Amino acid sequence: MERRRAAFQSGLAVFAAAVAAWWLPQVLELFSIINATVYTAMAVLALSLALVWGFGGILCFGQAAFFGLGGYAYAVGALNVGDTTWAIPIALLVPTLAAAALGYVMFYGRISDVYMGVITLTVTLILFNFINSTAGEEWRIGAAPLGGFNGIPATPPLNVPGDPGTPLTPEQIFVVALACLAGCYVLCKLILRSHFGRVVVAIRENELRASLLGYDVRLYKLGIFTIGGAMAGLAGMLFANCVFVSPTMFSLAYSGQIIIWVMIGGVGTLFGPVVGAMLLQALTAWAGTLPDINPNLILGLVLVVAVLAIPRGLQPTLAGLLRRREAP
């Protein structure tokens, strides 16, 4: 039964993405397409945290670090390599290695959960401060100036593979983003149904019991943390193609935001955080349009109320309601 339900959910996700990819570009004008691409990129980032925190039990305050690294790696790669198709593996490799290195230091260093939150936060802050101070001429990698506070506005967008001359149009980039979101969702489903995924979830449930059954808890945590890092890097690459890379990608705001989305969407689920990400970004945007109300006030109050009212987040509460109705 379990296998059938997971397959159905994956199929539904792919179908929804296909419909959106085909229908939306015809309906929305260009500006909303670009915004939708930003929403999708941020949803992939939220998914990476849903996997690492929701299933791996690792509350990481630093997903923005891998998000930024992915973006910057893509920008530097694209500027140095003519065909941006080769920038994609670079954009994924750098955050993956960074996540593996940071993960190794933390999990093999016996760091407790609270301190892990602080370390990931600190690493993100270090990267922000560092990148923010690379405005000088001497900070360049090959043909790509890091640009410090300015970021790298002249990042070439993805181009049709093999044909550096024709960059993808914003509509095509939107379709690529949706494909990445659906692909990551299905990948998460596959991982969680695999033996590796089951052990990761078991470790979240009870780390000692898992190690007493012969599983090296540090290795599995490192594995899921690295996959999360790669996914966050992918989100960074997508972001670099619809906005542009700048130090703000490493800022506290991004790390904090996605924690809010996963929390409200529902920790321990995949679909919840994605919906949470879309809804809350729309809410933030709508709040921005109100003449004299500051969006932070609304978002802050929404979060406080959500925490007090829905301890385990939107989706499980809804799912809980559904299950209660189904139960005999």
Place this chain on the structure above:
Amino acid sequence: MTALLATENLTMRFGGVVAVDGVTLSIGERELRCLIGPNGAGKSTFFRCLTGQYRPTSGRVLWRGRDIVGLEPHAIARLGIGIKTQVPSLFDGLTALEGVALGVRRLHGEREARRRALAALDRLGIADLAGATVGLLAHGQRQLVELATVVAPEPDLIILDEPTAGMSAEETAGTAALIREMSRDHAIVVVEHDMQFIRAIAETVTVLHQGRVLVEDTAPVVLSDPRVHDVYLGRPPEARQAVPA
């Protein structure tokens, strides 16, 4: 014949306190050994030194002749040792079957793991709990599920830390029967301080007192040894002579 598991004057010191003081014992293949002693005798500390949760201050722990001090708990478990901790340690969010199958899955394929897990649950008479979420089960049922989790991968040695804690007399008797039946194909070390339970299992018993081995003999001898009673009642054992068997 090298012992399955042996310790050579194993010592564990916390600052000034010596919890385990030079304990030497050895356990053969398929032997059922009980380790008893009053509270604070160092039983749990000794147990944690075996499982790798503590790194002993000095001395050696030999698994089939190989020193395993310093190995991570998961490495020790992979040698073929099933470990049940004093506080029940289970996957509350998973179903009983999923939790039990997980241990076996490390050694066998998906389908085989499920089959063996169901078999283990059945052997413990709790096959009906297979689909139940462990977190919602009663205490006694959780102990049985944990036993199944430990037994399912068919380890060569099973170490149990107070398996009957919090059990009713009737459940304790049931567990004793189970352990006797399991000892046919596994070596078992049981750490307990429940006298009735030890009498029911009636195998070799080692008595620990203040971190040292006080007596090591068959159950009937040990249970009638007045020093053991003194130790449990808090009188210093040295006051008496060893009563000849």
Place this chain on the structure above:
Amino acid sequence: MHRRTLLAAGGLAAPLVMQHAALGADPIKVVGIHDASGGLDIYGKPMIACLDFAVEEINAAGGLIGRPLAVTNYDPQSNIQLYTQFATQAATKDKAAVVHAGITSASREAIRPVLKRYNTLYFYNTQYEGGVCDRNAFCTGSTPAQNVSRLVPHVMKKWGKKVYILAADYNYGQITSKWVTKFTRENGGEVVGLDFFPLDVTNFGPAIQKIQAAKPDIVMSVLVGGAHISFYRQWAAAGMKSRIPMVSTTLGGGNESLVLSPEEGDGIICAFSYFQEVDTPANKAFLAKFKAKLGASTPYLGGELAMRSYVGVNLWAEGVRRAKSIDRMKVIEALESGVSFAGPPGLTTLDPKTHHTTVDVFIAEVKNKGFQVLETFPQSPPSDTQSVCDLQKEPNASKQVVVDIKT
């Protein structure tokens, strides 16, 4: 800075002000993108006020080619990423005839490529580090060859040869400090120290310490934004105000001279292509009308940033009148045929080859919350950009040439 980025992920702050004139024909869309909140609001608010004022004047005089102007102002809240989103919105959704946008050079470099890609005419109305060579962009503010080139010799004559530079850590600060170094050396001086500060730094204790160690004759501040104002405050608190004089290429651009007390501000010398205290009849008349319209909320028009927005709109309007159309290429060609505008800051003439402006440049000193003009340099050409850019020869250029000096 960080928290504002909360909106970046989807920030779509709608236009603050939507203005329509009464004239019948459908309005010409003019879009302004300036920071009205966050650390850069001290520059943004006066610029927006002047831009709106210029549009109103034009509408009052019957609009352009018989059509009224409709201005939409977006507030990127001192966050560069929102600049690109609003520039795209202006170009693709609003289909603006012209976009007046950008305060920091960082925001300019973020939106210049976007507006070029979507073929939307772009005006950058503030002083900057020079070198932008882009047919689609018009930079109406003064450049180092006009202001720094006169400021450095002026203060070196007065105070001495050794200069210590404090600059904001992004492209404006980096490149302007190169120009300051170049002009200091050319006038026989020496740069004894150079420190860069990210925009959100507020603790300048160690920096003040370093300056005292270097014992310079002059401190040159190329600091930008609200947070850096605390440098001037800490400099005065450390009692350094009377010991080492200070010159700045940016102070006065916003309301710094108002926020700082006389003890903290007086005596600092700056150079801009406009000061509110410039006493020409045109300026007096403008200020009267401006105050009459805005009354109590009239912003103080310190340095040239706000005034250049007013002049920029008028230069564009002149281009439209001459081209008799709002088609981008026609307006560009009209503007390249030599357009000038006699306004409050004096005569501003567009240089066809670089799309920069020849302007009058003034050196002034902060005097109890205002400025006192010391020297005037009429009609100084943008010689730095002219030496590296000729849009007639390479029309589809779109780059920024940085002065290279051996530091």
Place this chain on the structure above:
Amino acid sequence: MDAILATGIQALTGIASLLLVSLGLAIVFGMMRVINLAHGEFLMLGAYSAILAVEAGVNLWVAMLVVAPVCVGLLGAVVERLVIRRLYGRMVDTMLATWGLSLALIGAVTMAFGNSVAGFSAPLGSVQIGAYSTSGYGLFLIGATVVLLLAVWMVLRFTPVGLIARGTMQNAGMAAALGVPTERVYALSFAAGAAVSGLAGALMAPFSGVVPTMGTAYIAKCFITVITGGAAMLAGTATAAGLLGSVNTIGTFAFTPVLGEVLMLGVAIVLLRLLPQGITGRFFRRAL
């Protein structure tokens, strides 16, 4: 010689400001184990209440030393009653609720006072040290921090209130069993922590520009200082502030302010890696 002295004072000022802003968190997080991500905003509100008081004609020193702590202390009590009280023991939920609170406070202050940089110039003029002159206010700040640290230490160490507070935090059940009104103790402790943060914010106002988002610059540094400090909240936070503060100042002098910051954060990570329980996890274990 005076260069070294002046640099020393600069280092001390850096350490003092880091300790000052972290002290309130040492009480709320160190003692009560409540992760308060709105700590930065309590500092900001301290600064704003001082400025408003000064603008309303209140003497500068009264505004900073009395008005700010009282206002933020009251706010702390209200926040504890409405939000924190329901979330004791639920670490992640407290973190997210206080994060929401921090956003709401920034939003509210931005709406009320706008974004422009308020603030007042530092009192106490300048002081001459050999060839160097530095602001007298920096010296005052060092003194104020030491006095505040001693005051908090003495209250916790010697007064019955302090004893009850510490006891309750370590074992609320037992304290209740002994007749201690634990609910009220929690409320008072949180309010005290908030008051200290408010005072710190007000004292820092002349130094740093006061904007609604000034709290974000401090939040990470405060947490890192308290956590690196470890179990003993006052001794730990003080030693950590001393170490990290000096690394930051040295880095700033030797390189650039940014590298000073990066160096400090790097040292903090290495420390956490070597001493997972923090400095006082290993040294000064008995200290408060």
